[in-house]
Amino acid sequence: MSTVAHTVDNREIVVGTDGSPCATAAVRWAAEEAALREVPLRVLLAHDTGPRFGGEPGLHPEQVDAILDAGADAARRVDRDLDVRPQQVVGWAVPALLNAAGGAGMLVVGSRGHGGFASLLLGSVCQQVASRAPCAVAMVREGVHAGPVVVGSDGSEPARGALAVGFRLADERHAPLLAVRAYYPPTPPLGYGYQSLVHAVGDLDQATADRLAGDLRPWRQRYPTVRVDTAVVHGSAAGALVEQSRDALAVVVGSHGRGRVTGALHGSVGPHLLRHARCPVMVTHERQRAAVT
CATH class of the missing domain: 3.40.50.620 (HUPs)
Structure with missing residues (x-):
């Protein structure tokens, strides 16, 4: 366990x-x-x-x-x-x-x-x-912010640090936690049937949700009073997190500490989130992550 x-x-x-x-x-x-x-x-x-x-x-x-x-x-x-x-x-x-x-x-x-x-x-x-x-x-940011602590979780090591900080923040502030994982479904080959595509994407969604649940399991055990919800979304992590930030207490993401935000939050996602999020944004670092055994 x-x-x-x-x-x-x-x-x-x-x-x-x-x-x-x-x-x-x-x-x-x-x-x-x-x-x-x-x-x-x-x-x-x-x-x-x-x-x-x-x-x-x-x-x-x-x-x-x-x-x-x-x-x-x-x-x-x-x-x-x-x-x-x-x-x-x-x-x-x-x-x-x-x-x-x-x-x-x-x-x-x-x-x-x-x-x-x-x-x-x-x-x-x-x-x-x-x-x-x-x-x-x-x-x-200025203003009153309420709602869940939203954590961008892509399964990477730095994302574990984001989960550590996010769960602690949710516990301290008596708030629920929403873990978000975004991915782009693969483009099907020509001639691939619609029903087959629906089933394939459904299977990918379930597999992604299962992996996310596995990443969350030790944190649920550590913080049993924190209510946890999950969201698996298609497309941009930046867009998903900014959208969730409209009704959030805070958004937490992980960074490699090498000048970019990590994993599913790569590229322009970090700057985009910092500019456009409607609530406080927390960026954690790989060296902070709690050890999971």
Whole structure:
């Protein structure tokens, strides 16, 4: 029987802020997660002292203090007993975030902002942080998000890490979990009958569902109170996950940590999901996966 060797991650959570409304939403989301895990929360502001890209002036010390104080206050409004650790770093967002993530259990950022985190998740910064961070990266959008934790599961090793993070998140937030597996049915040869095609695709769907159920079995055992649903869909994983994100608490996917999102989530799926998902997106990394024996 498969079992999951589960280790609780008690490392701090790091959240990037620049004082924008979306960054404040990210701080609140990160504070909720830190409170649930009973870990410290580091509120990080990366900024330039000189002119920034586009000629915008850098931040003055008074502005830096005000942004960090506002971020810390937003976190403590979630939980007044939370261990909040404000920090400023002079420099570009990517190395500042990646450096802080080195000792973190999770890195949280907003989907857009200004100042040191301008358009953080809309271009190369997003992809670099999501693919290179040594811990899970959560991209948070403004608004209230409810529903299941949606996990993209393609059967790969990194997808096991996504399942580990997804089940933990669902358990912490008392939410159901929806595991999604997408594939393209093979194109039938000329002359292949319609009824034969229907039966063949049906058999493929059942085999795919069975493999997905096998991947989920040890996690169901580890988290027996989490309600689990599955979906096997034809076509693009990106489209399927974006569609599910409309009514989701979060979407979780795995990354190889080598600059691209993995397996069924390859190619442009990662950037597409980060840009178009309607809920927070979490990208996990291969080194995080729990051992399954």
